[in-house]
């Protein structure tokens with residue numbers, strides 16, 4: 375679940391891009407990159423690490439220009455090598471750089487076609503490099519020395535015809551402008567905003583989440599529609615066009631459960647409000663199934679579940695307490711690479727306040743249970759802290775199926791709820807009672823404001839994939855390539871081996 379940013383401004387964009395990427399850091403902690411453009415040259419800096427570690431003052435000084443794009447990465451394809459940090463670059467036509475959030479489901483086939491038919495070389499295993507080359511090839515085919523907006527939109531139309539899966543994209547066509555587009559199912563989020571420069575000219579920002587706009591003084595205009603492309607020329611001229619034949623809006627519901635920041639609005643739905651409603655429906659489920667419950671206190675598992683837990687407590691009329699304190703210097707554990715690192719980080723990240731547990735029946739609330747890494751540790755910590763009974767509630771239904779659209783859950787076997795009943799999961803995590811949100815209730819929580827939403831991409835709960843191209847063979851292949859065991863034997867970091875890349879800049 376990466377974060378992407380693009381800006382067309384009337385002054386240098388380096389600091390704006392940097393600031394916006396820090397606001398989107400929760401979407402990807404593994405790598406970061408920025409590319410800017412000035413005087414027929416682009417300037418690129420990307421590497422593994424957090425935004426604050428990748429960009430030093432000496433890099434920022436060299437990222438000159440009024441137009442640029444940026445990316446924070448959470449790998450869901452290829453490897454974690456810094457050579458796959460984004461934006462990616464291709465020199466022909468015009469010089470194009472691209473930042474992608476999502477996952478292509480026909481990347482292997484496209485890669486073969488690009489090599490055999492389009493005569494293009496792909497240098498990494500990243501699906502995003504494939505996507506860039508498809509876009510570049512389709513633009514090149516038009517054979518124009520100076521591409522018009524119609525050429526840009528024609529290329530996006532062809533991308534939609536060739537690419538499958540999830541993609542929210544921002545590309546920079548060197549010397550011309552930036553283009554943002556979204557797959558025809560609108561699985562991944564992308565929106566744009568505007569602000570006025572001191573001389574009255576319009577400046578634009580395209581971003582994964584609206585929170586990045588607000589933090590930089592841009593006002594949200596709207597989401598980019600599924601299949602739509604927006605093209606902003608370097609002088610600030612704005613164009614948009616629908617480029618898909620039959621667009622439908624099926625946004626990823628997991629953005630609202632976990633990924634997005636609560637202060638974002640996605641497809642007109644407030645993430646914060648959605649999480650409040652998830653807490654209400656969870657409380658209603660408690661009251662319906664166990665009206666005479668003996669919960670003394672409701673506690674969130676920081677951070678993401680706080681909003682739902684607070685509202686659940688409120689609805690139940692039970693005390694809300696922060697029993698676990700989060701070490702603010704440890705990142706999100708779920709998006710860390712490798713199970714060993716995730717497991718170790720839960721204990722480093724969360725520490726119990728024993729007094730809040732002693733002799734109490736505690737209801738611990740998390741936004742979701744995926745591999746079960748967090749809840750297993752937390753239930754034990756609550757018991758060690760002296761809780762009498764430990765109940766556990768998940769604001770999302772059981773996660774039973776892999777994700778193929780940009781969330782790194784490639785292997786069903788690694789999911790604690792896969793092929794298990796709720797009772798079996800309860801036993802495994804050691805809770806006295808385990809409560810999951812119903813899928814209908816989750817959908818109701820996110821649904822009540824936008825009638826344009828045709829449905830939700832809920833495959834991790836249902837095993838139904840909205841792009842219609844996912845079969846057993848695909849899932850088996852994905853599992854084989856990306857499960858934890860396979861990856862723990864692979865090179866996941868460049869620190870030992872050193873990074874070899876085409877665009878290595880000096881550090």
Ligand SMILES: O=P(O)(O)OC[C@H]1O[C@H](OP(=O)(O)OP(=O)(O)O)[C@H](O)[C@@H]1O
Nearest residue numbers: 677678706707708743744745746747748
């Ligand atoms: O069952 P698991 O595999 O452990 O995954 C689920 C947990 O991971 C996430 O937390 P994370 O620490 O990533 O981020 P947060 O601080 O935003 O809650 C999520 O909020 C759950 O707590």
Ligand SMILES: NC(=O)CC[C@H](N)C(=O)O
Nearest residue numbers: 375376449450451475476
């Ligand atoms: N999480 C994402 O959106 C990842 C984008 C792309 N598939 C990558 O692995 O770099």
Ligand SMILES: [Mg+2]
Nearest residue numbers: 675676677678
């Ligand atoms: Mg969490």
